[in-house]
Amino acid sequence: MSAAPADPAAADADRFGREALGPVLAEFCLRLWLTERFLPDAEDATLLFCARGGLRLKLLYERFLARTGLPARVPAAALMVSRLVAARTALEPPGEGVLSELGREFSGRPMSEVAAALAQRQDLALPAAWDAPFAAGRFAALLAADEPAAAALRGAIAEQDARFRRHVDACTGGRRHGLLVDTGLYGSTVRLLQDGIPAMRWSGLQFARSNYKRLPTPHFARTLGLSVESDSYRPWETCTAALRFWHLIEAALEPDLPSVRLFADADGDGPPRANLEVAGWEARIEPEGPGLFAGALAHVETLRPDDLHRVPAEAARGWRAFKRAVVWPDARMVAALELADRSRDFGRLEKVAQFAAPGGTLAQIRDSLWREGALMRRFPRAGRAGLVLIELAHAARTLRLQASALRRRAARPALQGAP
Amino acid sequence: MLLPERSAARVVSCDVFDTLLLRDHRSESRRFRDIAGLAARRLAAEHGIQRDPAAIWTARTEVQRHAYRALDLARPTGDVRFADMVDAMARILGLAGPAAAILHEAEIAVERSQLSANAPLLAWLAAEAWSGTRVIAVSDIYHEAGTIALLLGALCPRHPVARIYTSADHDATKRTGALFATVLREEGAAPGEILHIGDDHRADVAIPRALGLRTLQVVRPRHLILRRRTDALRARIVSALAPPPRYGRPGSRFA
Numbered sequence: 001m002s003a004a005p006a007d008p009a010a011a012d013a014d015r016f017g018r019e020a021l022g023p024v025l026a027e028f029c030l031r032l033w034l035t036e037r038f039l040p041d042a043e044d045a046t047l048l049f050c051a052r053g054g055l056r057l058k059l060l061y062e063r064f065l066a067r068t069g070l071p072a073r074v075p076a077a078a079l080m081v082s083r084l085v086a087a088r089t090a091l092e093p094p095g096e097g098v099l100s101e102l103g104r105e106f107s108g109r110p111m112s113e114v115a116a117a118l119a120q121r122q123d124l125a126l127p128a129a130w131d132a133p134f135a136a137g138r139f140a141a142l143l144a145a146d147e148p149a150a151a152a153l154r155g156a157i158a159e160q161d162a163r164f165r166r167h168v169d170a171c172t173g174g175r176r177h178g179l180l181v182d183t184g185l186y187g188s189t190v191r192l193l194q195d196g197i198p199a200m201r202w203s204g205l206q207f208a209r210s211n212y213k214r215l216p217t218p219h220f221a222r223t224l225g226l227s228v229e230s231d232s233y234r235p236w237e238t239c240t241a242a243l244r245f246w247h248l249i250e251a252a253l254e255p256d257l258p259s260v261r262l263f264a265d266a267d268g269d270g271p272p273r274a275n276l277e278v279a280g281w282e283a284r285i286e287p288e289g290p291g292l293f294a295g296a297l298a299h300v301e302t303l304r305p306d307d308l309h310r311v312p313a314e315a316a317r318g319w320r321a322f323k324r325a326v327v328w329p330d331a332r333m334v335a336a337l338e339l340a341d342r343s344r345d346f347g348r349l350e351k352v353a354q355f356a357a358p359g360g361t362l363a364q365i366r367d368s369l370w371r372e373g374a375l376m377r378r379f380p381r382a383g384r385a386g387l388v389l390i391e392l393a394h395a396a397r398t399l400r401l402q403a404s405a406l407r408r409r410a411a412r413p414a415l416q417g418a419p
Numbered sequence: 420m421l422l423p424e425r426s427a428a429r430v431v432s433c434d435v436f437d438t439l440l441l442r443d444h445r446s447e448s449r450r451f452r453d454i455a456g457l458a459a460r461r462l463a464a465e466h467g468i469q470r471d472p473a474a475i476w477t478a479r480t481e482v483q484r485h486a487y488r489a490l491d492l493a494r495p496t497g498d499v500r501f502a503d504m505v506d507a508m509a510r511i512l513g514l515a516g517p518a519a520a521i522l523h524e525a526e527i528a529v530e531r532s533q534l535s536a537n538a539p540l541l542a543w544l545a546a547e548a549w550s551g552t553r554v555i556a557v558s559d560i561y562h563e564a565g566t567i568a569l570l571l572g573a574l575c576p577r578h579p580v581a582r583i584y585t586s587a588d589h590d591a592t593k594r595t596g597a598l599f600a601t602v603l604r605e606e607g608a609a610p611g612e613i614l615h616i617g618d619d620h621r622a623d624v625a626i627p628r629a630l631g632l633r634t635l636q637v638v639r640p641r642h643l644i645l646r647r648r649t650d651a652l653r654a655r656i657v658s659a660l661a662p663p664p665r666y667g668r669p670g671s672r673f674a
Contacts, residue, residue, distance in 0.1 A: 031481070031485055034481065034482060034485035035485050035488065035492075036489070037489075037503075037507055038485065038486035038487075038489035038490060038499060038503065038507070039492065039493055040489070040493045040494040041493040041494065045493070070510060177492075177493060201493075203492045203493075221491075222492060224488055224492075226485075236659070305513065306513045308510070308512070309471075309511055309513060312474070312477045312478075312481065313473070313474065313477070
């Protein structure tokens, strides 16, 4: 249980964790249990809770099972992975999945920056051609080039990749179906590992699945969003409010630990250790004090075996509270849900602020990670009218998308027979 | 439904739901609500256990949805067993022993009340059987053969079905072709010796035809399908508009 916080904003965040996030995450845990309960190849599978958000999901899931008495069938492990680490597995040679991921992350950036991120080295002395903006075909050609700097880059990537693969072997113990449990959204890690380590079968069990990148989705058949599955916010589907402020979910679940970038050989016979595994890392997965995650965990800690049948109804109420706070925030919620700067990741150290730096008013709102919050922060009194306009715009957009989806369905040849 | 005078087949294989046994206008969602309502009443009357029908309905739909999604991740040619779904539902609903058995019994009771025998098809099959054709039933369903036999026996006591194959028993479905491979092996028949009859375009026509079986599609009336879709839409709207029930629980603000 979290201690009573002195800071009013922290107290509100803690209460939001208990009343909104906790019930929603309890439902996620129940659905995760159902998935492992019915997995046909349970004896050949491992639940791999992915760093960093997955580490807190693992903690929540373990507490959920302990409180409710539901039996686990599939072994679980903490997988030290990130998109950067997964991308390294799929570079020999680079496939379409990894190139599109790199293209999106490093759009307009020099290819030397991509190389530095992948190798996590600044001493590669790459030729001038690497300074050109990222282009998929050109990058693949440069990476395969028969020259010393490219060879050094390939060597650095291969060395890190080999260590990661040994870490995967240690986590799975030879089981061939890896179920990646993570926060979501697009499921890049599933796609990259499926391409990079095809000897294993990979599936994604995410909190949310969303193709917000509008990229091809060959991995979506194997990637489930257990709590949210939608490519955009739909006003009449309460749970899609998570997509209005996704960083809130990420921030609540990501412990204060670095993203996984490097592996080092362990002393002795143990598997390689990731840079995340600093001294006392496991203790840092626990809540550091009152706040979003502490409140959510406190809710799960109140569950009893005979509460299971109430979990879906409580989750529905939790989603309503979540939407109220995120889509229709007041000044108090804006303060309660203020986040620390978010990391850009993918091997880079830059941060992104929750609320964009002052500039043009519209740009400041548009470029913020939480537009509704930014609007209410900028216009505490008149902002409410703006929220109505934003909601109406989303409703109109969703109706338009659903109408065109219906038209596409109607245009397809009808199949006979009832489902 | 136009049936040939004779099948000219060694084995006639028939789908069960919406072929041998016809469902009425109610959607699956409505059927699950009816099952939940009956189970809730019986739990209260026979065991003094209070369970909200909405909670039973949610458990049923959640378990089925996630069971099939888990199946698709690892063995998409297989099927889920209803006994496993009842076990998971019972855990969620906190039921054991005879109280848990009510979940199974309510399902069968509602199925029985909402199904009717396809009399013309059964009469034709009886004539086929009388003239020496073997009649079997092949169904993509989570129920075991014994449950289908129970329903068939209750709704058409003199049915001519000699053996029932279900996807749950054989962990193989028609829609992937795996169950037909089992049927061919168990019946010792060549594909061309079997006429398969069913309503689903993929599972009962396209797939068996691709495997070399002869097929005959029975199609439910359009107005019935439209009524079912309307019923499903109505159920969705009612479900979306209904506020989630409040439960009192120590440590929760919902108390």
